[in-house]
Amino acid sequence: MSAAVSVSLTRYLIEEQRAGRIDAELRQLIAVVARACTSISIAVSKGALGGVLGDAGTGNVQGEAQKKLDVLSNDILLEANAWGGHLAACASEEMEHSQPIPDAFPKGGFLLLFDPLDGSSNIDVNVSVGTIFSVLRSPEGVSQPGDQHFLQPGRQQVAAGYCIYGPSTMLVLSTGHGTHAFTLDREHGAFILTQRDMRVPEETAEFAINMSNQRHWEPAMQAYVADLLAGKDGPRGKNFNMRWIASMVADVHRILTRGGIFIYPWDRKEPGKPGKLRLMYEANPMGMLIEQAGGAASTGREDILGLQPDQLHQRVPVFLGSRNEVAQAVAYHRNADQALAKAG
Numbered sequence: 001m002s003a004a005v006s007v008s009l010t011r012y013l014i015e016e017q018r019a020g021r022i023d024a025e026l027r028q029l030i031a032v033v034a035r036a037c038t039s040i041s042i043a044v045s046k047g048a049l050g051g052v053l054g055d056a057g058t059g060n061v062q063g064e065a066q067k068k069l070d071v072l073s074n075d076i077l078l079e080a081n082a083w084g085g086h087l088a089a090c091a092s093e094e095m096e097h098s099q100p101i102p103d104a105f106p107k108g109g110f111l112l113l114f115d116p117l118d119g120s121s122n123i124d125v126n127v128s129v130g131t132i133f134s135v136l137r138s139p140e141g142v143s144q145p146g147d148q149h150f151l152q153p154g155r156q157q158v159a160a161g162y163c164i165y166g167p168s169t170m171l172v173l174s175t176g177h178g179t180h181a182f183t184l185d186r187e188h189g190a191f192i193l194t195q196r197d198m199r200v201p202e203e204t205a206e207f208a209i210n211m212s213n214q215r216h217w218e219p220a221m222q223a224y225v226a227d228l229l230a231g232k233d234g235p236r237g238k239n240f241n242m243r244w245i246a247s248m249v250a251d252v253h254r255i256l257t258r259g260g261i262f263i264y265p266w267d268r269k270e271p272g273k274p275g276k277l278r279l280m281y282e283a284n285p286m287g288m289l290i291e292q293a294g295g296a297a298s299t300g301r302e303d304i305l306g307l308q309p310d311q312l313h314q315r316v317p318v319f320l321g322s323r324n325e326v327a328q329a330v331a332y333h334r335n336a337d338q339a340l341a342k343a344g
Contacts, residue, residue: 009034009171009182009191022159022175025108029086029135030159033112034171034182034191036080037131037163040073040117041184044129044165069123070094073116073131087112088138089145091312093281098147098312107143110158111136111150115281118162119247128166130249134285135159147312150280154305160285164249172198172256172289179256179293200295201259204322206241208251209263216267220336221300224329236328248277252286252320256293261321261329265300275299275317279309283318296326300333 007015013027022030074094081087085106091098093115101107112135119129135158138145161173169184171191179198182191207228214225231239243260245251251262264276277283287297287304297304297320304316319329 007193009173009193012180012182012193016175016177021177025086026110026135026158026175028084029081029108029110029112030161030173030175032080032084032086033077033114033133033161034163036077037169037171038184038189038191039076039080040069040131041163041165041169043072043076044069044123047126069129070117070120077114077116077131081112084108086110088142089149090114091147091150091280092116093278093313096313098145098150100144100146109138111138111145113150113280113285115278118249118282119245122245122247127245127247128164128250128253129247130162130164130253132162132249132282132285133160134280134288150312151309153308154279154284154287157284157288157305160288162249162252162285162289164253166250166253170194170253172253174289174292176288176292179289181256198256198293200256200290200293200322202294202323204259204261204325205238206243206258206260207263207325208243208245208255208260209265210244210246211242213267213269216269217265218268218336220333221265221267223336224332248282248286252290255295255321256289259322261319261325263329264318266317273315275315277315277318279304279307279314279316280312283316283320286318287320290320294323295321296323298326298330300330301337 016022017024017027074092081090083105086108087101087110088107089098089100090112114133116131117129118132122129136152136156137158139149142149159175163171171182173180181195181198183194185192227235228240255262266275283304290297299317300319319326
């Protein structure tokens with residue numbers, strides 16, 4: 001893409017504002033998040049040279065060990081957004097409760113949620129990781145938003161995106177008018193629009209899942225994957241390929257680029273948890289990006305973006321990607337539920 005025709009993220013956001021699709025406050029908020037992601041990208045790219053690899057010696061609210069880059073990324077996002085004047089409060093996967101913008105700083109009308117470094121278990125082996133974020137409107141008349149004010153269905157998101165730190169750093173963004181990809185030009189420190197209106201093919205022959213958990217899946221999930229593995233001689237009539245990176249950002253980016261279905265189902269390994277992935281920090285923003293690109297997002301039984309959250313760190317099963325394949329997976333669960341109800 002030549003310099004004469006390149007469209008920077010700044011120009012894209014200004015054009016969206018002029019078209020009446022976003023306001024100035026949201027434009028500036030997204031710009032601040034993008035700058036924070038640029039700082040995280042620099043830290044990630046330094047790796048061992050920056051002294052940022054390894055465990056931080058702390059745990060997050062879910063009891064998971066934190067990496068040094070988890071903590072650093074969280075701090076970068078908090079600091080960048082504290083003084084911008086566009087937020088009323090923010091919430092992070094790494095923090096137990098939401099954090100209102102201090103009274104000493106100007107406040108805005110939005111709420112920001114983020115997973116500061118998704119896939120951080122892959123940091124030390126130099127596999128792509130990323131930042132996921134979601135933007136909601138702060139309820140009118142609420143001066144100090146608390147956790148309960150973040151509990152809005154995914155369809156109320158006004159923006160969502162992720163930044164993937166791989167061979168190149170890319171920001172994938174939606175403000176409700178398609179899903180678009182921007183690549184970081186490191187020489188100029190700017191994100192440049194490199195793919196407008198990303199589309200997820202409706203059909204696919206590729207799936208992403210952690211097969212090591214197979215023995216813990218419920219029968220509907222067992223049957224669905226067994227039919228995928230049966231290939232062209234099985235009931236699905238075609239061969240399926242499996243890809244699994246164990247970094248949601250990287251797996252979803254592949255699906256946005258060439259199609260597929262990403263699955264993290266409920267399993268009996270931890271039966272007390274309704275799922276592995278977080279609704280507010282992962283499933284909702286990724287669900288919005290996928291739907292805006294023509295795909296679908298489900299728990300296997302319900303549309304993800306229609307769920308009413310009941311807690312800030314709520315977990316859900318996730319099926320997202322190519323629309324027709326998500327529908328197939330949902331049908332297996334629906335048919336199993338109907339058969340169980342009839343037998344009961």
